[in-house]
Amino acid sequence: MTALLELHGITKTLKGQRTPRTILDGVDLTVESGESVAILGRSGSGKSTLLSLIGLFDRPDGGRYLLGGQDITRLSERRAAALRSAEFGFVFQRFFLLKHLTAAQNVAMALVNGQGWLPRRKRRARTMAALDQVGIAHLAKHRPARLSGGEQQRVAVARALVREPRLLLADEPTGALDTETGNLVIEVMRSATERGCGLILVTHDRDHANKMRRVLRLDDGVLNPATTTPDEAWTPHSAGMQAAPSGAGPTPESAAGVSAPDGADPTREGVPR
Numbered sequence: 001m002t003a004l005l006e007l008h009g010i011t012k013t014l015k016g017q018r019t020p021r022t023i024l025d026g027v028d029l030t031v032e033s034g035e036s037v038a039i040l041g042r043s044g045s046g047k048s049t050l051l052s053l054i055g056l057f058d059r060p061d062g063g064r065y066l067l068g069g070q071d072i073t074r075l076s077e078r079r080a081a082a083l084r085s086a087e088f089g090f091v092f093q094r095f096f097l098l099k100h101l102t103a104a105q106n107v108a109m110a111l112v113n114g115q116g117w118l119p120r121r122k123r124r125a126r127t128m129a130a131l132d133q134v135g136i137a138h139l140a141k142h143r144p145a146r147l148s149g150g151e152q153q154r155v156a157v158a159r160a161l162v163r164e165p166r167l168l169l170a171d172e173p174t175g176a177l178d179t180e181t182g183n184l185v186i187e188v189m190r191s192a193t194e195r196g197c198g199l200i201l202v203t204h205d206r207d208h209a210n211k212m213r214r215v216l217r218l219d220d221g222v223l224n225p226a227t228t229t230p231d232e233a234w235t236p237h238s239a240g241m242q243a244a245p246s247g248a249g250p251t252p253e254s255a256a257g258v259s260a261p262d263g264a265d266p267t268r269e270g271v272p273r
């Protein structure tokens, strides 16, 4: 069977400095449909860079990237944006909801692009189904200000799922939530894998990593191919693990996958290279 995602020898080097710096050093990774994979690693080990390459916000300098068996290593910006809208769902630490829109409108935003034209009734049905999936259909008409942090993140997860992505990419999605709410959000994302969606979760949380089928560790840009347990991954070498800094990042539109047709990387927005 063809794997959902295959990375072969992916490298990324930061240039523009006196000496180029290797951020990803020959990463190999295979993810099957319906599989969940946690990636652990200390701060600065390259986790967000890897997700950004997988989400087609950036390109590798070397290696091959296959999605469903198709080589997508070197797509034009336009094709990358189209594929990103059609195939991926994104969840970040911050929720990136538009304040003046209701929960339902925030979710429906993700259907504006990437799905072609959807009749209003269908759009509404899919939006409500996504909100129902995350257990907050009854809050559809509420604006973000009336929702708790966990409810807002569930809206963000519904927005990521409404397009029925093949792959869900989550970068520290529970970093701003309390334990109970974080568990709920992880469970919602994990349940999407039961319907065949792949899930790659970058996290510093051992318990959440433990809920994924595989746990992999990234050390200074090198992805250890051996499945590990979160406790093993938490060796002194990775003692520098800490919450990701919440700097400039995605916008509500880019988090919904509808506003980065120019290939701008929402995970890097505003960050000078």
Ligand SMILES: Nc1ncnc2c1ncn2[C@@H]1O[C@H](COP(=O)(O)OP(=O)(O)OP(=O)(O)O)[C@@H](O)[C@H]1O
Pocket (backbone or CB within 6 Å): 014, 023, 041, 042, 043, 044, 045, 046, 047, 048, 049, 050, 242, 243, 244, 245, 268, 271, 272, 273
């Ligand atoms: N735009 C950039 N400009 C300069 N350096 C960058 C840029 N993006 C990433 N880096 C560097 O690349 C390395 C990997 O960064 P990345 O954000 O991928 O790490 P991470 O494992 O996700 O860290 P964290 O857990 O803190 O989010 C870091 O040393 C970082 O400083």
